Amino acid sequence: MKTLKILVGVAFVIAVSAFAIDKVSNSKTDKGYTIGDIARDFKLKNVDESMISLVDYKDAKGFIVVFTCNHCPYSVAYEDRIIALDAMFKQKGYPVIAINPNNSKAYPEDSFDNMKIRAKEKGFSFPYLLDDGQKIYPQYGAKKTPHVYVLEKTGAGNLVRYIGAIDNNYKDASKADLKYVEDAVNALLKGEKVPVEITKAIGCSIKA
Numbered sequence: 001m002k003t004l005k006i007l008v009g010v011a012f013v014i015a016v017s018a019f020a021i022d023k024v025s026n027s028k029t030d031k032g033y034t035i036g037d038i039a040r041d042f043k044l045k046n047v048d049e050s051m052i053s054l055v056d057y058k059d060a061k062g063f064i065v066v067f068t069c070n071h072c073p074y075s076v077a078y079e080d081r082i083i084a085l086d087a088m089f090k091q092k093g094y095p096v097i098a099i100n101p102n103n104s105k106a107y108p109e110d111s112f113d114n115m116k117i118r119a120k121e122k123g124f125s126f127p128y129l130l131d132d133g134q135k136i137y138p139q140y141g142a143k144k145t146p147h148v149y150v151l152e153k154t155g156a157g158n159l160v161r162y163i164g165a166i167d168n169n170y171k172d173a174s175k176a177d178l179k180y181v182e183d184a185v186n187a188l189l190k191g192e193k194v195p196v197e198i199t200k201a202i203g204c205s206i207k208a
Contacts, residue, residue: 032141035197038157039065039149042136044099044129045112047119052127054097054151054158061093062152062161062188064181067131067142069100070118071109072204075145077170079122082146085166085181086126094150094185096126101137101145102207110207137206144203150184150194161188164199 033039043053054063066082068075086096104111112130119128131137140149141163150162162184167176184194 032139033149033160033163034141035160035163037160039151039160040139041158042139044131044136046127046129047112047116047124052097052129057095059093060095060153062150062185063158064089064094064096064185065140065149065151066096066098066166067101067137067140067145067147067206068098069102069107069110069145069204070114071102071107072145074170074203078146078166081166081173083122083125085185088182089185090125092185092189094188098124098126098128099131099136100128101131101134101142103134106207134208142201142206144201145206146203147201147206148181150181150188152188161194162197163201165201168199170202 039054041054043051046052054060057063064085068078068082070076082096082098090096100110100115102110104114108114115128115130118124140147142149146166148162148164148166149160151158152161153159162181164180166179166181167173168178168180169176178196180196180199183196187194
């Protein structure tokens with residue numbers, strides 16, 4: 001009888017431990033990607049009505065994935081810099097992929113029709129995708145607009161190499177002396193370690 005009680009106790013401890021490990025694993029997933037994780041691909045609608053996936057970019061060396069939107073003043077302040085990043089790095093193999101994660105019912109200015117208008121007004125040279133159903137931004141762990149993820153294409157998949165802000169001065173690009181995304185991509189192109197891998201994204205909270 002004593003042996004049976006011991007065996008039951010051991011089984012209970014194992015079950016509790018397994019549950020705890022699973023809970024930790026799930027909590028990590030809920031927080032989104034961190035440096036060194038493999039980012040899963042997606043298929044989202046672009047403002048030109050086409051469906052876009054990262055796998056479509058056969059010649060890309062990586063991606064600058066930017067969660068952004070129409071209405072947020074931080075996103076608006078960074079629009080020209082996002083356009084400049086695409087111009088700077090698309091031909092070198094790191095195109096910008098912009099994704100609007102917001103719920104347009106809460107913020108009609110972020111509707112798909114208004115995304116089309118904004119992309120045309122600003123002359124976006126990159127895809128501007130709708131996170132329909134808001135399934136992609138939680139995978140990444142994006143919290144703000146803008147929130148940037150620099151991915152490096154490898155044999156194992158798209159590795160997350162940088163997460164955070166575009167630079168250190170959202171108010172004035174000319175006064176930004178730390179250009180996190182630019183420095184990250186330049187380092188990757190040289191085969192070097194990204195100098196700053198994680199920064200705090202500054203912007204509006206994503207609207208669920």
